[in-house]
Structures are given as structure tokens and as C-alpha cells.
Amino acid sequence: MKMTYQIERDGQGAERVMLSGPIDESLLPQIGDLSNQVGKDVTLVLKDVTQINSIGTRSWIEFLRVFCEGRTVRFSECSFDFLMAMIIIPSMTAGGTVESFYYLAYCSDCATEDSLLLNLSEDRAALLSTIEKATCPSCNKPMDFDEDPDVVLSALDNLGRT
Numbered sequence: 791m792k793m794t795y796q797i798e799r800d801g802q803g804a805e806r807v808m809l810s811g812p813i814d815e816s817l818l819p820q821i822g823d824l825s826n827q828v829g830k831d832v833t834l835v836l837k838d839v840t841q842i843n844s845i846g847t848r849s850w851i852e853f854l855r856v857f858c859e860g861r862t863v864r865f866s867e868c869s870f871d872f873l874m875a876m877i878i879i880p881s882m883t884a885g886g887t888v889e890s891f892y893y894l895a896y897c898s899d900c901a902t903e904d905s906l907l908l909n910l911s912e913d914r915a916a917l918l919s920t921i922e923k924a925t926c927p928s929c930n931k932p933m934d935f936d937e938d939p940d941v942v943l944s945a946l947d948n949l950g951r952t
């Protein structure tokens with residue numbers, strides 16, 4: 791599987807690019823021409839971005855360095871994989887704004903997994919409360935998290951916020 795993209799335009803000038811696939815050695819040939827396809831104000835939707843490896847990370851940062859030049863770039867609905875990658879490597883967002891991301895939750899009672907979509911326009915207390923109140927969609931017990939929400943939110947504070 792290779793990275794693909796699809797551009798959505800709402801008719802009022804807003805452009806959203808839905809990226810789907812891995813960030814690996816196949817990245818640059820796949821999205822290298824994206825810069826010529828969109829305008830100066832773009833939202834990258836990353837909910838279907840998975841399997842990020844080190845070669846891909848380097849290619850991604852190289853791609854963004856050119857792509858973000860003279861352009862307003864927002865990162866929306868970042869997948870959990872992308873979230874973890876950008877926490878370790880802040881240059882994954884090249885100074886663009888992170889709008890929202892998926893946070894992985896699981897139920898240790900019935901093994902159900904769920905993704906919470908969190909919006910960074912909310913303040914930290916509200917986000918923490920949303921995470922803490924998350925309940926299992928199948929048995930209604932409180933959800934558990936592999937990553938400490940406090941640590942994740944602190945790391946995101948160092949990146950661009952809406």
C-alpha cells in the first residue's frame with residue numbers, strides 16, 4: 791500500500807487534503823506534486839495515515855519544508871500513529887497548526903478499542919475531562935489509555951495550537 795491523497799474543495803476557497811496510507815520510503819513519489827495542486831491555505835486530514843517509519847519520517851519532513859513555505863497549513867484528525875510520531879519528533883508538523891487528533895482508548899474489561907477525536911481548540915482541562923470521562927461503547931465502563939493523557943497534552947502544548 792502506498793500513500794494516496796484526495797483534495798476536497800468546499801466552493802468557498804477552503805481546501806482539505808485527505809491523506810491515506812503509510813509514511814514510508816514510497817512517500818515522496820506519491821505526494822511530491824501536491825504542492826502544485828493546492829493554494830496557500832490548506833488543511834491536511836491525517837486520520838488514515840498509519841505505519842510511519844524512519845525513512846518516511848525523513849521524507850515527510852523534507853516534503854513539509856517545501857510544502858509549508860509561504861502557506862498556512864493545518865493538521866486535522868491526526869491518526870494515533872501520527873500523534874505519537876509528532877510527539878517524539880515535533881518537526882513532523884513543520885510549525886503548522888494541529889487542530890485535532892485521535893486518541894486511542896481501550897476497555898480492559900471487554901477488550902473493546904475506541905478512538906476519541908479531540909479538538910485542540912478546547913482548553914487542556916476540558917480535554918482531560920473528555921478523556922477521563924470516556925466510557926466503553928460496548929459495556930460502558932471507564933476506558934484505559936496506553937499513553938498518559940497529561941504527558942500527551944503537555945507535548946502538544948509545545949506544537950502549534952489553534
Ligand SMILES: [Zn+2]
Pocket residue numbers: 897898899900901902926927928929930931
Ligand atoms: Zn468494555
